[in-house]
Amino acid sequence: MNNTKKKKKLLTTKNVFFALVALAAIVFAVYVIIAQSLAMKVTKELTIDDAKAIVEEKIAELPKEQAESASFLAENIKVDVKNVEKSEKKSFIVDCEIETLDLYDIVSQNIDRYFGLAHEYEQKRTEEGQLMKPNSTLIRQNIVDDFNKDIEQAEKSNKRIVIKIFEISENNYQLYYTDEVINAIFGDYRKAVELINNAETCTIEGKEVSIKNNSTYKNGIIECFTLNNYEKNVEPDPSIPAVKWLNSVKDSFERNFLEKDQGRPRYMYIVDGIKNTILVTLASLFIGIIIGFIVAVIRVTNDTTGALDFGAWICKLYLSIMRGTPLMIQLLIIYFVILLPAGVGSVPSAIICFGLNSGAYVSEIVRGGIMSVDKGQMEAGRSLGFNYIRTMYHIVLPQAFKAVLPSLANEFITLLKETSVAFYIGVADLTLGGLKIRSITYSSFMPLVAIAIIYLILVLGLSKLVSILERRLRKGDNR
């Protein structure tokens, strides 16, 4: 008997559901791990000769268009592979010695001559009466032959470098050029560019000429050996799509929440927002309950005894206005029309507005609760000698409160969510926190889903609290 009960208990819909979810998660995780490790393996080992051929071919392809000198240079580089080692992420690390030219050396020795050529060309053009300003391409055309001769005559030297080769697919490889590798292959290429860019004067025909701001000359010279199109610093990622997605989620998470603005991580926008949202909700809930109970008592008293006519009229007016106009319009009017000119800040304004608004709804809920309490309760209290107000306070309202607690909880949950419009008057609440992050990172998914989840957690927490309170209040009901 006991045994069968236990078995039955294990096979509830909930347990089966969670078991299936867990199973699916495990299957997915195993698939990802296996597929990822396969994706990371190379299909074919590389011999030293293979590696040499690939490196030479890829280096020769490096310079595109323009730089004939660079092409010449690239085509004449000799590669001597010393070692090939398999590495993770479907790649090989190739340790090689390359025979190349020192570009920096050539440029630093001949820089005055190149500027001289550029200047000479410019002079000639002016004498011919061509008024059009020269551009760097024209300058380059005048210098490049000279430059190529320099390169052809330069002496070569050996350098030891490490290059990574990725296998994109079978028999299709890609080199990973870091700036260091490019710099080494092309003989301190970067240093040479820097030298030209930083030149302030040069000696032309024995005279010192200022070229500090002459970008036309400088670019013209640089274009002789420039390398435009190498794939720099982007390491190919052979991961399977699921892992790529996970990584992009991780990156997005870091960018949206962990990166710092002026020393503060971005999630602090949300943390501060939660504080304000909770503050506004709790404070306006407090105001709402007080107003709601007062209005409800006034209206019930008016209904049952006929007293407080004026009070009841005011209450009805208040109810019609609060329930008949959109909350956001109320918020804007209360803040911009009434309270901002009086010097009240946005948070107190939001609290007052939401308090007034929720008071209207709470009062109707409480009124229903009071009317649901048996008439005999009021009579019993009165017969003992309590006056109307004290009977209400000691006897009727506690029972009414218990009766309306679920509806009140609903109202508070609504209130918590409704406070999200407070950002319209600049209250730094949870919503505004999320929107701020969105405006910085331009990504919508992470910040918006994050605040939605936080609202959900707050609402579920509030529901839980209410159910605990309800259980404690129900102790008089057990039969």
Place this chain on the structure above:
Amino acid sequence: MITVRGLYKDFGENDEIKVLRGIDEHIKKGEKVVIIGPSGGGKSTFLRCLNRLEEPTGGEIWFGNECITDKKCDINRLRMKMGMVFQHFNLFPHKSVMENITLAPIKLLKLPKEQAEKEAMELLAMVGLADKASAYPSQLSGGQKQRVAIARALAMKPDVMLFDEPTSALDPELVGEVLNVMKKLAHDGMTMVCVTHEMGFAKEVATRVLFMCDGKIAESGTPEELFSNPQNPRTQQFLQSIL
């Protein structure tokens, strides 16, 4: 102790339902008055007018030397001296038995909590429910509820107790325990006014029986006179139909 002069009570928007049509009555201290009569005769309304749970339309009610029907009188103070027991008990469901009994003494008589609870325990012992002090009304039977309600009314040490059909809502086997408490109360000399259909109780306890019919007291007398030798034809008819 209670004097009623020319009491009228009308219901309805235009007072078209005339429930009480001129009642004159005097209830002396120590009297146990039982009110009987057909339903719709105004018994409950009359009782409820005595502590102004119903606002009389006309006439005067004097309690001691104070006029209850005077708008200026402090009705709440006078009600403390008039205990009332209802047909449907009207216990406070959100409070325990002890809290039900001590609420009014603590809040209105300003008794210290300890003293109020001590007195409440004595009252609970008197009604035979000393072990139910911490129970909630929903855990009690109808008879137990009504006995708690009596203890609650007695806790204010009233000069008179008003019973509004105290056993009508009870299962038959529970009626006895409530009537026993009321008999005990009567023997202790409490002034009581009781609307009931329990003729046995009326015969045994009442010093006087009122027969109410059509908003008037049709006949009044000791139980012996009224039950064995009714004068009014309506009384005869009523007694015939129930006995």
